[in-house]
Amino acid sequence: MGGDEHRHQLFETARHRAGCTITDLWVDYLALGGRLDLFTLEAYLHGLALLPEAQQDILANAINERLEDLYQAAKVPYLCTVEDQDGSQADPVELLGELLRRGPPGGDGLVG
C-alpha cells in the first residue's frame, strides 16, 4: 500500500498549501481516472483509510497540478526573454513515443 504510513499527511499538507477543498481535489482526481468516492478519499487524507498505490499516484498528480498552477501564478515574469526558455517546447507526444520505445516500464526514467 505504498510508501510510509504517514504519506497521507503529505497529501493533506499539499492540499492546504494549494488552498483547495477536498471536493475540488476529488473532482480533479476523478478527471484523471481516480476510482474512489469522495468519502474514501476524505478518510485517506485523515489517515483513516488506505489507498492503493495506483490511486495514490493519481491523487498525487491531481494535487501536484494544483501546486504547479499556484507556483506558476506566483512567478515574477522576466522582462527580457529568449523564446521558450522554460523548456515547454518539448513535445509530450514525442516523449511518450520515447518512453514506449524504452521497453517495459517499471524500470528507470519513467518519472521525470
Added chain:
Amino acid sequence: MTRRPGPAPLTPASSDVAAMLTQLGGVVLSLETVQTTVDLVTRLAATTISGTAGAGVSLVDARSHRTTAASDPLVAEADALQYVLGSGPCLSAWSEGTSIRIDDLATEVRWPAWTAAAGDLGVQSMLSVPLVTAGTSVGAMKVYSRHRQTYDDRAEEVLTLFAQQASVLLANMMTLSDARRLSSQLSDALHRRDVVGQAKGVLLARGAADEQSAFAMLVAASSRTGVKLHQVAAQLLASLTDRRSGSRSPD
C-alpha cells in the same frame, strides 16, 4: 376568559415581518444567485425598518467567499471600516451570534476605533443581527441610521425575525449554488477522464505493461513538458487522428 381558537393575533412587529416574508416567498423560485438574494434581502431590510439610512448583508460560505450587499454607500463604507479595523459591531454580532444595538455612537464605549470612524461618516445609531442557520453563524444583517436612538426593541425584534427567515433562504441559495458548481465541475471532469482513459488505452496497445504504467508515462510526459496530464492525453489522441487523416488524404 378564554381566547377564541384560531391564528394568534398579529403584533405590529409580526405583521411587518409577514409583509417582508410575502415578498421573500414570491421570489424564492425566480432568484438566480446568492448575490441577487442578498441584494433583495438588503433592500427589504432597508425599506422595512423605519428611520434607516441604509441596510447591509454580509455572508460567508464554506469556501470563505464573502458576498456583501449594501443599499446605500454609507453602509458599504461603514462595513468596509469594520473589515479594515478587524472589529466592529457587525463582526461581533456575527462571531457571537447575538444581536447588537448602538443607540448613540457618540456614547458607545465598545469598538472605539470603529465608532469614531463611522461617526465621522454620519452614522449615529445602528442595529446588527446575526444570520444563523443550523446553529452556524453565516453572516450578519445590519441597518444604519443618521440619527440617534432610531432603533427600539420592536425594530430589533422585527430585524431578528426577518434575519431568521432570510437565513434559511440564503443558506438554501448557497447550497444550490454549491450544487450547481459541483455539477458543472463533474461534467468537465467526466470529459477529461474519458480522454485520459482513451490515452491509457492507446499506450497499452503500444506496449505499456499495464494501466498503472500507462498512467505513469502520462505523468512523466506531463511533468517534463509542463503540459497538464489531460492535455498530454488529448494531444496523444489528436496525433492519432491527424496521422489517420494525413494517410487518408492521398487516397
